[in-house]
Amino acid sequence: MGLVLTALSIPQVIFLLIGGVVADRVPRRLILFLADISRALMVLLVAVFSYFHWLQFWHLIALSFLFGVASGFFFPAYQAIPPQLVPQDARTSANTLTALSRQLGLLIGPLLGAGAVALAGPTSAFAFDGISFALSACCILAMRLVRQRTPPSPSSFLAQSNQEIRHGTIKRQSTLKKAGGDLYAGLLYVTQIPWIWITIVLFALGNVCLSSPMQVSLPKLVHDTYQVGIWFLGVLGTASACGAMIGSLVIGQFPSPRRRGLIAYLSIALSGLGTIALGWAWLMPPFLERMIAILACLCFGTGIGVFGVIWISLLQERVPIDMQGRVFSIDGLGSFCLLPIGYALVGLLTDRIGPSLTFVCGGLGALILVGIALSVRTIRLLD
Structure with a gap:
């Protein structure tokens, strides 16, 4: 499985910048359509090979690689196309709906996948997944673009x-x-553009502080520190996803709030505080410990949800339309390039000082990054 995920992720990173360039040269709707059709074919091929008992491990590696290539082209076009679909005054609401659909997918997707495997077997599950990409491609064809004014270059x-x-x-x-x-x-x-490159750099470090402990240390925190079963890990994951939906909904009620830069980084501070609370919750009595942990994950997700909607809306509003594909690809690459290193460092830190202190250190690191960002006047005054 590790090799399959590696084969999937490497081309995503490599082709992300190329996809950004293409998204600024080729109609974005066409890119999305071709990417989804390509991914549908890759997944359906797995189903066909499995059905006829032809499937071998190298097939999974090769198809995962091609799937990653298509995803590398999909992401920049997907992030850059909303200004061509909705007017500016509705863009925050549109990004809110997008964030909600993504979180619902993260909640419902594993249930549907597990249900399909349990009821019909893995071959049928892959076939269902491939059909979902084909349906997505049909929805992309049904999209209608609206004329937009290109924001002035700074x-x-x-x-x-x-x-x-x-x-x-x-x-x-x-x-x-x-x-x-x-x-x-x-x-x-x-x-x-200071507020763009500073945020990309800080978010790369912030992912190490916040996302890495959640991905690497949380299972050990639940098992070793809280001493509860794996079910509680699912509860915390659900709380985080619900928090992200709440944050997206709340910020979506304010299409153009003032001081969005300040609000965005304060939301990251909320996620940092939630991370610290998650590491310290074990100091409380057992009942309070679990309640605090759930609230901490709720706060973590809320902060991430608010930041995500504000950040995407700012880029879509402030960056010229014919530059957005490249900017979103640079943002995606810059924001997540340190995650593999973060996973390794957090894993070592968890083994040395334990998962609880790892979460505390991650949360404190995030608060320090927020302080650095808010020391920049351009970010504090960003509307």
Whole structure:
């Protein structure tokens, strides 16, 4: 399973930046359609091979790799297409609905998958999953794009750089060099906007502090420190997902709140406090211990939900439409590039000092990062 996940994740990372460049050159709806059709074929091939007893392990590796390639193209186009679908005043609400659907998928998806495997077997489960991608592709075809005004570029230099690349100043160069020029323009744009590059860097570190303990240390915290069964791990995961939905719903009620930069980072502070509380809950009596742990995960998810909606809405509003694919791909790569290192470090830390102190350290680290971010005036005043 580890090799399959590796084969899936590596091409996602490699093709993320390429997908961002393509998303700014090719119609995004077409990219989404082709990516979903490709992923449907990959999953359905697993079902077909399994049905005829042809399936071998290398098939899973190869198909997972191709699935990851398609996902690398899908993500930037998916994040960048909402401005072409909804007007600006409805964008926060649209991002809220997107976040809710994602969290519902995380809650319901495992249940549907487990139910399909239990009732009809893994072959039918893969077939059902492949059909779901095909249905998604049909929904993408039904989307209707609306005309949008392109947000002004924050600097004439960046606008000129992007214009030159897109309108043929480098026509004599190869296609690869053109793509490299587009990617360079995207990187240049990100580095010129402090609130974007600072957030990408801090979020990469924040994922190490917050996501890594949740992924690596939480099972050991539940088993060794709380001394309860695996069922409580499911309860905490559900509480976190419910918190994310609550946070998304709450921020969705305010389409254009003031000081969104301040609100976004305060929401991360809430997640950090929840992480600390999760590590210290064992100090309480058993009944209070579990209640505090559930509330801590609820706070953790709420903060992540609020931040996610605000961050995506800000990028969609402030970044020029013809630059959004590249910016979202850089954001995705930058935000999650340290997670493998974080998993390893948190695993070592959990073995050395225990899961409880690991959560406390992660939460404190997140609070320090919030303090660094809010020391930047541009972020504090970002509306």
